[in-house]
Amino acid sequence: MSSLEELSNAVIGGDQDAVVELTRQAIVEKVDLNSIISRGLLPGMTVVGRRFKNGDMFIPEVLMAARAMNAGLELVKPLLVDGEVPVKGTVVIGTVEGDLHDIGKNLVGMMIESNGYRVIDLGIDLEPQRFVAAVREYKPQVVGMSALLTTTMLAMKETIEVLKEEGLRDSVKVIVGGAPVSQEFADEIGADGYAPDAASATELVRRLIG
Ligand code: B1M
Numbered sequence: 554m555s556s557l558e559e560l561s562n563a564v565i566g567g568d569q570d571a572v573v574e575l576t577r578q579a580i581v582e583k584v585d586l587n588s589i590i591s592r593g594l595l596p597g598m599t600v601v602g603r604r605f606k607n608g609d610m611f612i613p614e615v616l617m618a619a620r621a622m623n624a625g626l627e628l629v630k631p632l633l634v635d636g637e638v639p640v641k642g643t644v645v646i647g648t649v650e651g652d653l654h655d656i657g658k659n660l661v662g663m664m665i666e667s668n669g670y671r672v673i674d675l676g677i678d679l680e681p682q683r684f685v686a687a688v689r690e691y692k693p694q695v696v697g698m699s700a701l702l703t704t705t706m707l708a709m710k711e712t713i714e715v716l717k718e719e720g721l722r723d724s725v726k727v728i729v730g731g732a733p734v735s736q737e738f739a740d741e742i743g744a745d746g747y748a749p750d751a752a753s754a755t756e757l758v759r760r761l762i763g
Pocket of ligand 1: 655658701728749750
Protein backbone atom coordinates (compact mmCIF):
# COMPACT_ATOMS: atom_id res chain seq x y z
CA MET A 554 0.00 0.00 0.00
CA SER A 555 1.37 3.47 -0.87
CA SER A 556 1.85 6.02 1.89
CA LEU A 557 -0.96 8.14 0.44
CA GLU A 558 -3.33 5.18 0.54
CA GLU A 559 -2.32 4.64 4.15
CA LEU A 560 -3.10 8.30 4.79
CA SER A 561 -6.54 7.91 3.21
CA ASN A 562 -7.24 4.89 5.38
CA ALA A 563 -6.18 6.76 8.51
CA VAL A 564 -8.69 9.51 7.63
CA ILE A 565 -11.42 6.91 7.07
CA GLY A 566 -10.60 5.38 10.46
CA GLY A 567 -10.70 8.81 12.14
CA ASP A 568 -7.19 8.16 13.49
CA GLN A 569 -5.91 11.69 14.02
CA ASP A 570 -2.49 10.64 15.39
CA ALA A 571 -1.85 8.42 12.39
CA VAL A 572 -2.98 11.15 9.98
CA VAL A 573 -0.60 13.64 11.60
CA GLU A 574 2.26 11.13 11.57
CA LEU A 575 1.71 10.04 7.95
CA THR A 576 1.27 13.63 6.75
CA ARG A 577 4.51 14.66 8.50
CA GLN A 578 6.28 11.67 6.94
CA ALA A 579 5.01 12.55 3.47
CA ILE A 580 6.18 16.15 3.91
CA VAL A 581 9.64 14.98 5.04
CA GLU A 582 9.81 12.60 2.05
CA LYS A 583 9.02 15.61 -0.18
CA VAL A 584 5.80 14.12 -1.57
CA ASP A 585 4.08 16.79 -3.71
CA LEU A 586 1.93 18.85 -1.32
CA ASN A 587 -1.11 18.93 -3.60
CA SER A 588 -0.94 15.15 -3.89
CA ILE A 589 -0.95 14.79 -0.11
CA ILE A 590 -4.25 16.65 -0.20
CA SER A 591 -5.84 15.37 -3.38
CA ARG A 592 -4.59 11.75 -3.25
CA GLY A 593 -4.33 11.26 0.52
CA LEU A 594 -6.54 13.43 2.70
CA LEU A 595 -9.54 14.22 0.46
CA PRO A 596 -10.18 10.74 -1.00
CA GLY A 597 -10.43 9.38 2.55
CA MET A 598 -13.17 11.87 3.31
CA THR A 599 -14.96 11.04 0.04
CA VAL A 600 -15.16 7.41 1.17
CA VAL A 601 -16.46 8.54 4.55
CA GLY A 602 -19.17 10.60 2.85
CA ARG A 603 -20.25 7.64 0.76
CA ARG A 604 -20.35 5.28 3.75
CA PHE A 605 -22.31 7.80 5.82
CA LYS A 606 -24.84 8.15 3.03
CA ASN A 607 -25.25 4.39 2.83
CA GLY A 608 -25.73 4.09 6.57
CA ASP A 609 -22.43 2.24 7.03
CA MET A 610 -20.94 5.03 9.16
CA PHE A 611 -22.48 7.23 11.81
CA ILE A 612 -22.19 10.86 12.87
CA PRO A 613 -19.48 10.47 15.58
CA GLU A 614 -17.27 8.52 13.15
CA VAL A 615 -17.80 11.15 10.45
CA LEU A 616 -16.85 13.93 12.86
CA MET A 617 -13.70 12.04 13.91
CA ALA A 618 -12.71 11.51 10.28
CA ALA A 619 -13.27 15.18 9.48
CA ARG A 620 -11.17 16.24 12.49
CA ALA A 621 -8.39 13.83 11.52
CA MET A 622 -8.41 15.13 7.96
CA ASN A 623 -8.31 18.73 9.14
CA ALA A 624 -5.31 17.96 11.39
CA GLY A 625 -3.43 16.76 8.30
CA LEU A 626 -4.58 19.73 6.27
CA GLU A 627 -3.30 22.13 8.93
CA LEU A 628 0.22 20.71 8.52
CA VAL A 629 0.20 21.11 4.73
CA LYS A 630 -1.51 24.51 4.49
CA PRO A 631 1.40 26.71 5.71
CA LEU A 632 3.77 25.01 3.26
CA LEU A 633 1.75 25.80 0.15
CA VAL A 634 3.14 28.77 -1.77
CA ASP A 635 0.43 31.25 -0.82
CA GLY A 636 -0.54 29.40 2.36
CA GLU A 637 -3.90 28.54 0.84
CA VAL A 638 -5.27 25.12 0.06
CA PRO A 639 -6.41 25.21 -3.57
CA VAL A 640 -10.15 25.62 -3.45
CA LYS A 641 -12.78 24.65 -5.99
CA GLY A 642 -15.14 27.41 -4.90
CA THR A 643 -16.68 29.17 -1.92
CA VAL A 644 -19.81 28.13 -0.08
CA VAL A 645 -21.52 30.32 2.51
CA ILE A 646 -23.62 28.25 4.87
CA GLY A 647 -25.87 28.94 7.84
CA THR A 648 -29.03 28.11 9.77
CA VAL A 649 -31.91 30.44 8.99
CA GLU A 650 -33.57 33.03 11.21
CA GLY A 651 -35.34 31.72 14.31
CA ASP A 652 -33.58 28.35 14.18
CA LEU A 653 -30.85 27.29 16.59
CA HIS A 654 -30.18 23.77 15.28
CA ASP A 655 -26.66 23.43 13.94
CA ILE A 656 -25.48 19.83 14.20
CA GLY A 657 -26.59 18.86 10.70
CA LYS A 658 -25.47 22.19 9.22
CA ASN A 659 -22.01 21.73 10.78
CA LEU A 660 -21.77 18.26 9.34
CA VAL A 661 -22.77 19.53 5.89
CA GLY A 662 -20.21 22.35 6.10
CA MET A 663 -17.45 20.02 7.22
CA MET A 664 -18.18 17.53 4.48
CA ILE A 665 -18.22 20.20 1.76
CA GLU A 666 -14.99 21.68 3.11
CA SER A 667 -13.39 18.25 3.23
CA ASN A 668 -14.07 17.97 -0.48
CA GLY A 669 -11.95 20.96 -1.35
CA TYR A 670 -14.29 23.94 -1.10
CA ARG A 671 -13.85 27.01 1.11
CA VAL A 672 -16.75 27.07 3.54
CA ILE A 673 -17.79 30.22 5.37
CA ASP A 674 -20.04 29.15 8.23
CA LEU A 675 -22.17 32.09 9.37
CA GLY A 676 -23.68 30.21 12.32
CA ILE A 677 -27.31 30.04 13.42
CA ASP A 678 -30.44 32.21 13.64
CA LEU A 679 -29.41 34.29 10.63
CA GLU A 680 -31.68 37.02 9.41
CA PRO A 681 -31.74 37.34 5.60
CA GLN A 682 -29.49 40.41 5.66
CA ARG A 683 -26.70 38.31 7.17
CA PHE A 684 -26.71 36.13 4.05
CA VAL A 685 -26.82 39.25 1.88
CA ALA A 686 -23.81 40.76 3.66
CA ALA A 687 -21.90 37.47 3.34
CA VAL A 688 -22.61 37.22 -0.39
CA ARG A 689 -21.25 40.76 -0.82
CA GLU A 690 -18.19 40.07 1.33
CA TYR A 691 -17.15 36.55 0.26
CA LYS A 692 -18.60 36.37 -3.26
CA PRO A 693 -19.49 32.68 -2.91
CA GLN A 694 -20.71 30.49 -5.77
CA VAL A 695 -23.18 28.79 -3.42
CA VAL A 696 -25.31 29.85 -0.44
CA GLY A 697 -26.53 26.96 1.71
CA MET A 698 -29.39 27.31 4.17
CA SER A 699 -30.35 24.83 6.85
CA ALA A 700 -33.63 24.65 8.81
CA LEU A 701 -34.88 22.00 11.24
CA LEU A 702 -38.26 23.47 12.15
CA THR A 703 -41.38 23.57 10.01
CA THR A 704 -41.83 27.16 11.20
CA THR A 705 -38.33 28.37 10.27
CA MET A 706 -38.16 26.74 6.85
CA LEU A 707 -40.27 29.68 5.68
CA ALA A 708 -37.29 31.94 6.43
CA MET A 709 -35.56 30.24 3.49
CA LYS A 710 -38.15 31.67 1.13
CA GLU A 711 -37.80 35.07 2.77
CA THR A 712 -34.00 34.95 2.40
CA ILE A 713 -34.27 34.12 -1.31
CA GLU A 714 -36.69 37.04 -1.73
CA VAL A 715 -34.27 39.41 -0.01
CA LEU A 716 -31.37 38.17 -2.16
CA LYS A 717 -33.56 38.98 -5.19
CA GLU A 718 -34.44 42.44 -3.87
CA GLU A 719 -30.75 43.16 -3.31
CA GLY A 720 -29.95 42.11 -6.89
CA LEU A 721 -27.77 39.23 -5.76
CA ARG A 722 -29.91 36.20 -6.55
CA ASP A 723 -28.42 35.58 -10.00
CA SER A 724 -24.86 35.69 -8.71
CA VAL A 725 -25.21 32.59 -6.51
CA LYS A 726 -26.71 29.13 -6.46
CA VAL A 727 -28.94 28.63 -3.43
CA ILE A 728 -29.22 25.20 -1.85
CA VAL A 729 -31.39 24.14 1.06
CA GLY A 730 -31.65 21.23 3.48
CA GLY A 731 -32.72 20.06 6.91
CA ALA A 732 -35.17 17.47 8.21
CA PRO A 733 -38.47 19.15 7.22
CA VAL A 734 -37.19 20.39 3.84
CA SER A 735 -37.93 18.51 0.62
CA GLN A 736 -37.20 18.79 -3.08
CA GLU A 737 -40.77 19.94 -3.60
CA PHE A 738 -40.34 22.76 -1.07
CA ALA A 739 -37.01 23.74 -2.63
CA ASP A 740 -38.70 24.01 -6.04
CA GLU A 741 -41.57 25.98 -4.57
CA ILE A 742 -39.32 28.66 -3.05
CA GLY A 743 -37.07 28.86 -6.11
CA ALA A 744 -33.92 27.30 -4.66
CA ASP A 745 -31.39 25.80 -7.08
CA GLY A 746 -31.10 22.55 -5.19
CA TYR A 747 -31.99 20.40 -2.21
CA ALA A 748 -29.97 17.71 -0.47
CA PRO A 749 -31.23 15.28 2.16
CA ASP A 750 -27.85 14.71 3.82
CA ALA A 751 -24.25 15.89 4.01
CA ALA A 752 -22.86 13.60 1.32
CA SER A 753 -25.63 14.55 -1.11
CA ALA A 754 -25.06 18.24 -0.31
CA THR A 755 -21.43 17.84 -1.33
CA GLU A 756 -22.45 16.09 -4.56
CA LEU A 757 -24.96 18.86 -5.21
CA VAL A 758 -22.30 21.56 -4.79
CA ARG A 759 -19.99 19.63 -7.11
CA ARG A 760 -22.78 19.35 -9.68
CA LEU A 761 -23.68 23.04 -9.44
CA ILE A 762 -20.21 24.56 -9.57
CA GLY A 763 -17.80 21.75 -10.43
CO1 B1M B 1 -35.00 20.50 18.31
N1 B1M B 1 -36.54 19.94 17.25
N2 B1M B 1 -36.02 21.96 19.05
N3 B1M B 1 -33.42 20.77 19.37
N4 B1M B 1 -34.30 18.79 17.69
C1 B1M B 1 -36.31 18.79 16.29
C2 B1M B 1 -35.89 19.31 14.93
C3 B1M B 1 -37.75 18.12 16.29
C4 B1M B 1 -38.07 17.35 15.00
C5 B1M B 1 -37.89 17.22 17.54
C6 B1M B 1 -39.28 16.62 17.66
O1 B1M B 1 -40.17 17.25 18.13
N5 B1M B 1 -39.44 15.38 17.28
C7 B1M B 1 -38.68 19.36 16.53
C8 B1M B 1 -39.16 20.08 15.27
C9 B1M B 1 -40.62 19.85 14.98
C10 B1M B 1 -41.03 20.54 13.75
O2 B1M B 1 -40.79 21.69 13.51
N6 B1M B 1 -41.67 19.77 12.89
C11 B1M B 1 -37.79 20.22 17.39
C12 B1M B 1 -38.28 21.25 18.25
C13 B1M B 1 -39.76 21.40 18.34
C14 B1M B 1 -37.40 22.08 18.99
C15 B1M B 1 -37.79 23.23 19.93
C16 B1M B 1 -38.92 24.13 19.46
C17 B1M B 1 -38.10 22.58 21.26
C18 B1M B 1 -38.61 23.53 22.32
O3 B1M B 1 -37.90 24.37 22.78
N7 B1M B 1 -39.86 23.34 22.62
C19 B1M B 1 -36.47 24.01 20.06
C20 B1M B 1 -36.36 25.09 18.98
C21 B1M B 1 -35.14 25.93 19.17
C22 B1M B 1 -34.92 26.79 17.94
O4 B1M B 1 -34.31 26.35 17.01
N8 B1M B 1 -35.45 28.01 17.96
C23 B1M B 1 -35.47 22.91 19.82
C24 B1M B 1 -34.20 22.89 20.37
C25 B1M B 1 -33.28 21.88 20.21
C26 B1M B 1 -31.96 21.81 20.95
C27 B1M B 1 -31.30 23.17 21.17
C28 B1M B 1 -32.21 21.17 22.30
C29 B1M B 1 -31.14 20.79 20.06
C30 B1M B 1 -30.29 21.49 19.00
C31 B1M B 1 -28.83 21.51 19.36
C32 B1M B 1 -28.00 21.96 18.20
O5 B1M B 1 -28.31 21.81 17.06
N9 B1M B 1 -26.88 22.54 18.58
C33 B1M B 1 -32.27 20.06 19.35
C34 B1M B 1 -32.11 18.81 18.71
C35 B1M B 1 -30.77 18.14 18.88
C36 B1M B 1 -33.13 18.21 17.94
C37 B1M B 1 -33.16 16.81 17.30
C38 B1M B 1 -33.39 15.83 18.44
C39 B1M B 1 -31.96 16.37 16.51
C40 B1M B 1 -31.52 17.31 15.40
C41 B1M B 1 -30.15 16.88 14.90
O6 B1M B 1 -29.14 17.46 15.26
N10 B1M B 1 -30.10 15.79 14.12
C42 B1M B 1 -34.41 16.93 16.32
C43 B1M B 1 -35.17 15.62 16.14
C44 B1M B 1 -34.70 14.90 14.91
O7 B1M B 1 -34.30 15.47 13.91
N11 B1M B 1 -34.78 13.60 15.00
C45 B1M B 1 -35.12 18.12 16.85
C46 B1M B 1 -28.87 15.20 13.63
C47 B1M B 1 -28.41 15.93 12.35
C48 B1M B 1 -27.14 15.29 11.83
O8 B1M B 1 -29.41 15.76 11.39
O9 B1M B 1 -30.07 18.18 11.52
O10 B1M B 1 -31.43 16.53 10.14
P1 B1M B 1 -30.11 16.98 10.65
O11 B1M B 1 -29.15 17.29 9.44
C49 B1M B 1 -28.99 16.39 8.37
C50 B1M B 1 -29.97 16.62 7.21
O12 B1M B 1 -31.17 17.22 7.60
C51 B1M B 1 -29.20 17.41 6.22
O13 B1M B 1 -27.88 16.91 6.38
C52 B1M B 1 -27.64 16.70 7.76
C53 B1M B 1 -26.62 15.60 7.89
O14 B1M B 1 -27.02 14.42 7.25
N12 B1M B 1 -29.12 18.87 6.29
C54 B1M B 1 -28.79 19.58 5.17
C55 B1M B 1 -29.22 19.72 7.32
N13 B1M B 1 -28.98 20.96 6.92
C56 B1M B 1 -28.72 20.91 5.61
C57 B1M B 1 -28.38 21.91 4.69
C58 B1M B 1 -28.15 21.54 3.37
C59 B1M B 1 -28.25 20.22 2.96
C60 B1M B 1 -28.57 19.22 3.85
O15 B1M B 1 -27.82 22.42 2.41
C61 B1M B 1 -27.46 23.72 2.78
